[in-house]
Amino acid sequence: MSLQQEFELLRKIPMFANIEPAKLKLLAFTSERLSYADGEVLFRQGDPGDAAFLIITGRADVTIDTEKGPLSVATLGNHDFVGEIAILCDVPRTATVTAKSDLVALRIRKELFFRLIGEFPEIAKEIMRELANRLLQTNAQLREMAMAVDEDRSR
């Protein structure tokens, strides 16, 4: 359990990949490393988003509430980063994340994250770049899907 290890893990996340090491270490230092028992909830759908989580070890389930009960939409594992959307824009949690084993996560508080961005705008630049990349990918996916639909129709 060490700051160094958390720092290495943060660095592998694309959003943080190009941020200066000292700043990233500060982010790790100001975050909390928390253990969750199997079945414990990291956050719940509809709650205000107050933190992002980096799973250091363990597995977690992502579920969405539906009329027929919770629907599992994804499984998270080691080194996955979750909840970042909620801390970037003020939206309630869109899903519930529950630990599916003993789990250790780094909890990055929104408030501290934003202060850091305020102090070091270059972090924001990196995040923008990352988000723009994601948008590009999404657009590309949409275009592919649209083309697939067109092809379907023309058949």
Added chain:
Amino acid sequence: MEPSIFGFILRYSKAQQIWLLAVIVLSYPFLYLALEMPKVIVNQAIGATSGPPFDVVLFGSPMLSVGTSQIEFLIGLSFVYLFLVLVNGVLKYYINVFKGRLGERLLRRLRYQLYQRILRFPLPQFRKVSQGELIPMITAEVEPLGGFIGTAFADPMFQGGQLLIILGFIMVQDPILGTAAIALYPLQIYVIPKLQRRVNELGKQRVQNVRRLSDHIGETVSGITELRAHDSARHELSRFASRLGIIYWIRFDIYRIKFFMKFLNNFIDKLTPFFFFSIGGWLVIEGELSFGALVAVLAAYKDLAGPWKEMLTWYQQKEDVRIKYGQVIEQFDPPHILDEETLLSELDEAGDIAPDAPVVLQNVGLVDDDGVRALDGVTLDIGAGDHVAVVGTANSGKGELVMAIAGLLTPTSGSVMLDDRDIKRLPRAVTGRRIAYVGPSVYVQAGSLADALAFALKHEPTRAAGYEADAQARYEQELHEAEKAGNTTLDFNADWIDYASADVAGPDELEARMLDVLRAVDLDDDIYARGLRGTIEPEEKPDVARKILEARAAVRDRLADPEVSRLVEPFDAGRYNLNASVAENLIFGVPLDETLSEQHIAANWYVRRILERVALTDEFLKIGRHVAQTMVELFADLPPGHEFFERFSFISAEDLPEFHAILGRAARGLDALGETDRDRLIALPFKLIPARHRLDLIDKALQSRLLEARRAFAEGLPDELTGRIAFFDPEAYNPGATIQDNILFGKIDYGQANAAQRVGVLIAEVLEGLGLRDVVMSAGLRSQTGPGGSRLSPVQRQKIGIARCLLKRPRILLVNEAAAGFDARMQNTVVNRVLAECGGRTVVWVLNNATLANKFPRVVVMDEGRIAEDGSPEELADREGGTYRNFLHDL
């Protein structure tokens, strides 16, 4: 109040002043003899020319005969001299002590009277005077009076008497020369008061300006938030500087005139000898005056100079004090001041009001100093036990209405009748007990929460303080002294709480009742939380400590469950606690003062010796360097003052550059570092908490050596450190730790999600199970409110204000927008609970929120100082075009 300082002094110390003068007169012969004796010894004993008998010759005739030989005569006279010196010294000591005591007593009396007058000021007066002005008046401004009072009559008598005697002596010998010696006195008597008048005028201005200065400081302290918020510091500084400037020039002028007066006095002093030398000398040369006569007059003049100068000094001091007294007094005599009887008389059963007394307002009008009509012909009848809501806009007079009923504002016309008696003639002993008033801003004095609640019950001593023999003697002495100074003789240390009024038998029941009223105002959860954070003295409350240890045992049992055990890391003498700091792990206890606090522990010689003994000094130095490197790396780019420093850094922003420099010097090897640098680095590891900081600096090997250090620390603890630390002991209550920490006996694990919250629930369950919630609540009641209640939030202060009204069980409860700061849900709860608590008692509640009025059977709507509507809420709500109806619709 006596209009002049002399009137004040004479009124309260005439007998003492006369006694003082008598003693001074009595001391004269001894003083004279002591001055004369050396001459007698030299001339008559040492230089004796005749044989026996050896007589002491005074005033030209033999007074007494001493000894049979010259030696015996000399020794005898020497002892007489010694005796006289002693008598003189003792008399002088007695006179000085007497003067000092006289001055202090009168000063005490004056301060007491002034303070008592503040208590009697009519409330609107406080809009005109500020505390910034009142405080220096009673503290600093009257201080010089104490010194003057002892000398007020003694000095002019003493010096003036001396002056007259010497003058008479000269006059008898030679009237012309005598007249010459005082020829210039008239000039001084004419000029000095003229100058002094100017000084007085300036002195007045100075006092006024200093008051404004202190007023300004007071305003700054109260308004500091606004001041910061609006970047007004420069403006305030400039205002302050301009005030200082005014004072500077006034003082400078005073100095100039004072020193000019001094110059003039000295000059005139020397002018007289000038005439003696020139004219007298000329006359001697001419043969018209004998040489001896001139010498005699010079000597006489020299004797006169001393007392004359003293007289002038006394005159100036007198003027200064006279002005100061006058300027203070005039501020303490406002019109309509409450008379002493009304404020301070004791409750007399016959004067009490009947329990079912109605409140009747007859044509009540209230015009304030600005001519604004706050109440205008209000006639209202409130029966005993009625619950009435008063609603209206902010300036409708609704607040003034209840303040008039409380007797806090005196109507300018009409009357408020309680039990057929005009409330302004009812003593506060009645109104203050039967009526409870709470306004929109509650003042809470520094002290415990229980004190703040009991405040409303402290009208007069109800149970005498039990003093032990010594303390009893001291108390009686002080009582005697208080009487001498005209102070109250009520014992402050007695128990003042009126248990009967609260309808409880004694302190224990009162506490239970306090908890009840706190529940009524929805403050019990806050008190519980404060109680958990509070401490108790286990020696004072052994039963409470024992119960908390029971709770500790219960928590320990619960920790057997792995689900729970991971939340807390208990203290264990044989194990290193990863959730505690290195300092805590080393001393394994709670520091009781600053010596071993986290800030100072590294500087303690004993701690350093222990580190040395287990060979950890170098290790700490290395870790310290590592911590410093990390901190410099992480925090270097943050602007100073960033909140991260306080929340996360081991090193403050100001110290960061210095550590940067130390690291630079450490690059050449830690051994090369100077003593100061080493000390600074060694101090860092003490703050490390491995589970929280995750710096991987405290490995298993180090942990076991720190455990070794822990043992060594406790074993060799020097006497000077015992009592400065409360060791963790699983079987003992730790007086340095909070109740929560005592129950937990361990640290909440930093690494467990939601641990603090879950532990809170666990503790609450355990306490509830053991029936210990009240113990915690009682600790919460003892928690401190801070100066002016600053450790309470405004809402909490308001709740205390309402709760203590309930505690008093008043016949009439008056609430003036006291719940206005609460949120809607809380207002609702508090109004419901308070009304339930006050069944059968009269309640008049001024509401800021008209929607709550439907909880009251009767609503009075105020508008522009008059009653616009009066009826049941349902009736008024239905009234087309009615004010109340409009109110509800506007919301």
